[in-house]
Amino acid sequence: MAKRTSLKDIAQLVGVSTALVSYVLNNKRENRISKAVAQKIRKAAQELNYQPNQIAKSLKTNKTRTLGLLVADIANPFFSSLARYIEDEADRQGYTLIFASSDENPQKFRKLINTLLSRNVDGLLIAPPEGTQDQIIQLQQQATPFVLIDRYFPDLRTSYVALDNHQAIYLATEHLIRSGFRRIGMLTFQTELTHINERTRGYRSALNDHQIPFKKRWLREISRSNLIPEVAKAIHELTAGHNPVEAIVFASNTLALCGLRQLKSQSIRIPDNVAVVSFDETDINDLFHSPLTYVRQPLQEMGQLATRILLETMSANNRITQANLPATLVVQASTQPLAVSLLD
Template structure:
């Protein structure tokens, strides 16, 4: 087997320190060093086929029994719970998990994926950011197995485990209609993420099938980086318009947390003034005075399935597995307009 190109080989050829090569190739900010040097290091690395060696050949000859997991935001309970489940499942199989958190940032995601691969993980589980396609194409070339988690790109063929998000939106909305909702608004993120768009599509589809008026006029989109103020503004606008909504479908647990704070502040009565249904959950929901109705994502199944597919891919099977898990509706008080009626409890 041909000797692998090392950082030192590149450093010697360029005439710089190994540390500098590592710095440049690990995609660090380059403002501290000259552009010419950075370009030269990258050119030599390419010429010596640095990455291909490290990754494609390196991994096949020596497993490290380590997998990388890149979540969207480790401070969100959704990501943190999944991380714990994947860690437990990997541990059962003798694998250690190294985590990273992209914070929904394409550059961080790329950096983390490169760091992990250069450190020899046997495979990756990742929740891709909005513009991750290019990175995923690169990953395919490296032949490091990977499984997408929670999100995927319908136009990009790869293994993934995700919720059936259309079904989640549809199911939540149908429940709202059955509970007596006549004007059902939705708040979602302003995002091109397919999984979020699917939730909106499910909502809209249920409204249409049940001939509930309003449609997209009752949809509000908020930006993640202005979440608190935009959730307040949009809840307020949906409630104070000429025909206020009587039900709010909230597309994520973080949108819900901010909406609840606003509802408490404004002393609105749930579900009398406004019924609430959330897609996804968080520990806080059960402690709200009207415990929240929500769509449960099967986290245990999601994390375990993703881990198993990845470990299968690592050890033998190169099959592409695409799994859409069914959402579960958990009905509590917040969605029941007439919750004093025994029939509705």
């Protein structure tokens, strides 16, 4: 990179001392300097395209006006949309974002946290993978400002912004029940992550509240590391045999995407053969042959709220804020009620 303009360059051009240039460019008031000189200095700074050295400033203030954003995968539309809302809110407050993807891998997560901290980010927005509770505790002990997003650890007193996951899937399951479906399957992840297990709990609560016995074989827990074959097997088993399910709830956008591919490959018609509730706002929902009913997360509110809480935390406010925002259910054709005659 070419040598950047220094205060000295400006001083030489104007014919004043470097100290005077520094004083003028770093202070809003300059009562003690003649206005003409101050103007000359500002003009020279502009002509020479002087950029204040943010690094030098950062060393002094110990602030970089940069936030770290640690997601599972920036290419997942849930995270890229959330990132966009966080970016907009951070920008409004004068912050930029460094992002990184952990791939749900605790080792990679640990490495990325250290990298972000070594870049002296002022705070972190984190979607922690399974098995990273210790890392989060360490951040607390170091008093690093952070807010968890999407996921959280119920045993830890940390700030977080997440979905009301129980309510979200309760809503989806109850909608299916009220539409006349009784044999309702669910695809979820096999995980210790609370946000996913809350979704499963929502499914079971809704069944229970409507006196539908829970059947273990209708709840399929998929391993992330073996996604495609396990989803294929689950869909196959849920839809085959004497007692196929009438409806399927997907606990995440990844599971929905994968499950819909499998349903399509089996030529299973939606909702004729099986009703479907998808998860998250995706381009598929409206363009699918039978537009999909889906659980909508309030991404904009989540992104804005998480960013605002983080900025508050950074300004030495130690209050813990925990938010589980409600989901809405967008009802479309994929959960159209069974023919009225069947319900009579």
